[in-house]
Each structure stands twice: as structure tokens, then as C-alpha cells.
Amino acid sequence: MNRILMPYLREAMHLLEDGYPLLEIDAAMREFGMPMGPFEVLDEVGLDVAKNAAEVLTRAFPERMTLSPILGKMVAAGRLGKKSGLGFYRHRGRERKEAPGLRRFLGLRRARRPLGRENLxxxxxxxxxxxxxxxxxxxxxxxxxxxxxxxxxxxxxPPFRGxxxxYADSIGAAKIEGRMSAMRAEGGERFKPTALxxxxxxxxxxxxxxxxxEVQGVRAAS
Known part of the structure; x- marks a missing residue:
């Protein structure tokens, strides 16, 4: 499960690095149906724990998984999320607000263009x-x-997505391959669709x- 979640969390950090607002990224996934956005999850889990998991997976799959410098900066500064009171959000009791000056602390630029929540x-x-x-x-x-x-x-x-x-079957493999190929042309090899x-x-x-x-077809005869 961590192997599937890590590319998702890493893509959220790519979006943040690309200049898109943290609150919009989290809101996009809540609107999709996730109970929490990716940065809310990271703060709950603990950024030190997330960094350790990311390092393990990066060593195991170096050809496609990368460690975001964001995690290193956050952990080095003691910003571990909810347990330290400060991570991507500032936590005070049950209150959670985006950490003040987060983008400046991380040295991140603003987005070059707006991107709707569905696209995020x-x-x-x-x-x-x-x-x-x-x-x-x-x-x-x-x-x-x-x-x-x-x-x-x-x-x-989201259970209602199945x-x-x-959910991928509801979209269709051809459409998924087309969208990922278009993203690959702009964003690089992490968007390369799998052989399957x-x-x-x-x-x-x-x-x-x-x-x-049976689904694979190509390997089924091996």
C-alpha cells in the first residue's frame, strides 16, 4: 500500500514545488472523495516517518521514485507535522491552518498558471x-x-469510486494512456504509463x- 501511496504523495509535492497552493491541492483530493488531502495526511503521519518511508522506496525503485527536498527541509527544521505542532499546517488543539510563511520557508515560486481542482x-x-x-x-x-x-x-x-x-476501468485505459502521455511530454518520465x-x-x-x-496477456503465456 505504501508503494502506491508514495507516488501520490510525491505528486502532491511536485504540485507544491510547481507553485500550486497547498490548500487547493488538499481540497482537490477531498473533493475527489479522499477523507483527507495529501498534506493533511503527511502532517498526521509525521513528516519524519514519511521521509523514512520515502527513502526506503526511493532506494528500492530509483528509476521512478524520487525523494522530495521538501521533506528533508521540513524534518531538518523540526517541522514534523501534528506531533510537533508545525508541519505543512500549524496545529493548535483541533485547529489546523496552513503554516505561516510556508512557501517562503521552502523557497517555492508561485504557479505559472492556474490549474483547476479537477486537474490537480x-x-x-x-x-x-x-x-x-x-x-x-x-x-x-x-x-x-x-x-x-x-x-x-x-x-x-473513495468507496464510491470502487x-x-x-475507477480506472470507468475512465478507460486508452484515455488514461492518452492523458499520461500528454503529461509525460510536459512533465517527464514519472508520467510514463505502465506496460499493462x-x-x-x-x-x-x-x-x-x-x-x-489473464489481464496482463503478454506475461500470461510465460
Whole structure:
């Protein structure tokens, strides 16, 4: 589950680095249906804990996962989130407000152009879908339904969306591949669609077609 969540949280930090407002990023994911936005989650978990998890995954998957310098700056300054009273938000009892001077502290620029909440959410959700597809492709899980259940009950993915792979099926692999390819042209290799998404796009298949090896097609004959 951490393997799927980390690209999502990292994409949220990419958006912050690109200059988009923290409150809008969190609001975008709450509107999508998540119980909390990514920066709210990071503050709850603890930024030191998140940094340690990110370092483990970055070492395991260096070709596609990177450690955001934001986490290093925050942890070095003792801004650990809710448990220290200050992280991306300032916490006072049950009150939570964006930390004063956060963008200046992190040395972040303002966004070059506005980006609506649906577009903000799309970038983060596609990061979830892509890594979830990779887990199915690598047979880390036996079928899409099991992965979806884990993400709904363990990570707060909106139940009414059915889980990341069922949600992906509702969009269609061809559309997902097209959107990710367009983002890749502008934002780099982290948006490269997995081989499984490409295969499903080419043949009009879906993640819900059956067990992992049947869905993959290419590896099913091995």
C-alpha cells in the first residue's frame, strides 16, 4: 500500500514545488472523495516517518521514485507535522491552518498558471492508478479487486469510486494512456504509463477482466 501511496504523495509535492497552493491541492483530493488531502495526511503521519518511508522506496525503485527536498527541509527544521505542532499546517488543539510563511520557508515560486481542482486531482490520481497497475503487472497482487479493497479500506480511497483500478476501468485505459502521455511530454518520465496500461489500451481490455496473469496477456503465456 505504501508503494502506491508514495507516488501520490510525491505528486502532491511536485504540485507544491510547481507553485500550486497547498490548500487547493488538499481540497482537490477531498473533493475527489479522499477523507483527507495529501498534506493533511503527511502532517498526521509525521513528516519524519514519511521521509523514512520515502527513502526506503526511493532506494528500492530509483528509476521512478524520487525523494522530495521538501521533506528533508521540513524534518531538518523540526517541522514534523501534528506531533510537533508545525508541519505543512500549524496545529493548535483541533485547529489546523496552513503554516505561516510556508512557501517562503521552502523557497517555492508561485504557479505559472492556474490549474483547476479537477486537474490537480487528476495528476495525483493518475499517479495512484499507474503504480497500482504496476503492482498488478508484477503480480504483487493476484487480481484488481483485491488491490481495490486494500486501497479503499486501508488507504481511504473513495468507496464510491470502487478503488483505483475499478475507477480506472470507468475512465478507460486508452484515455488514461492518452492523458499520461500528454503529461509525460510536459512533465517527464514519472508520467510514463505502465506496460499493462498500454496493453489494455491497445486491446480495449480492463483491469477487471480477471486474475492478474489473464489481464496482463503478454506475461500470461510465460
Amino acid at each position: 486531482a487528476e495528476r495525483m490520481v493518475l499517479a495512484i492508478i499507474n503504480e497500482a497497475a504496476r503492482c498488478l503487472e508484477e503480480e504483487i497482487v493476484s487480481d484488481a479487486g483485491m488491490l481495490d479493497l486494500a486501497m479503499v479500506f486501508g488507504a481511504g480511497f 478503488g483505483p483500478l475499478r 496500461i498500454h496493453t489494455l489500451s491497445a486491446r480495449g481490455g480492463s483491469f477487471g477482466d480477471g486474475p492478474a496473469r
